[in-house]
């Protein structure tokens with residue numbers, strides 16, 4: 001069977017695609033920041049920008065995806081006035097751990113199971129957030145939020161992953 | 173096929189993580205809550221309060237010039253004002269109704285119940 005194609009073509013076209021994806025991820029990220037999440041749990045959100053990340057994971061090379069995620073986190077917190085704040089450190093730790101799981105998983109998962117990779121991405125994102133929070137808050141007590149974040153993360157990850165999966169399969 | 177097996181295993185793993193997280197969440201929400209509450213700022217315990225004995229008052233905690241105004245009222249505790257950008261700590265409302273603890277991440281503030289299993293002597297303020 002043919003693998004999902006991951007264009008390795010011209011670096012200029014790859015760069016254009018990445019900047020477009022970054023712009024989209026940023027817009028989603030910033031709009032989502034304006035809409036408060038209904039549950040008062042710090043760090044909990046739908047993470048709609050993850051749709052773009054999952055798309056990129058399945059369509060771009062690893063280096064490109066890493067660039068995309070880093071750009072979204074740095075520019076997103078710069079625009080949101082949270083540059084170098086704890087929130088940015090949590091995003092960074094979560095985002096990197098999430099990629100460390102989703103990038104290898106794309107080799108195992110076929111185009112009907114992209115949502116599954118997204119769930120693991122979300123779980124790893126929450127794990128990274130909590131580890132960073134333990135260090136920033138200087139107390140292990142924040143681990144109390146971990147199970148709540150995981151429940152929300154699994155649901156949100158499945159939702160954003162399924163959305164990305166539908167887009168990826170339509171744009172074949 | 174090997175790939176199919178791996179996918180099934182991953183699906184079971186995801187379901188297990190979700191079920192375990194949900195179970196622990198429910199347990200945390202339902203276990204009996206002690207009256208003793210700790211106010212922790214930047215990893216240091218500033219106050220240890222027995223809410224059942226506290227009378228109504230206000231506590232102001234500062235971290236790097238940013239303030240959180242904590243209110244003790246009717247043996248309950250909440251954050252009324254805060255300089256943080258997200259105000260999650262205020263939205264979390266009273267501790268009695270909060271999931272586990274009140275946290276202000278930007279100001280590194282935390283108001284949590286002292287569960288006896290975690291009462292190791294490392295942070296004892298009499």
Ligand SMILES: [Zn+2]
Pocket residue numbers: 254256257258259260261262275276277278279
């Ligand atoms: Zn706050």
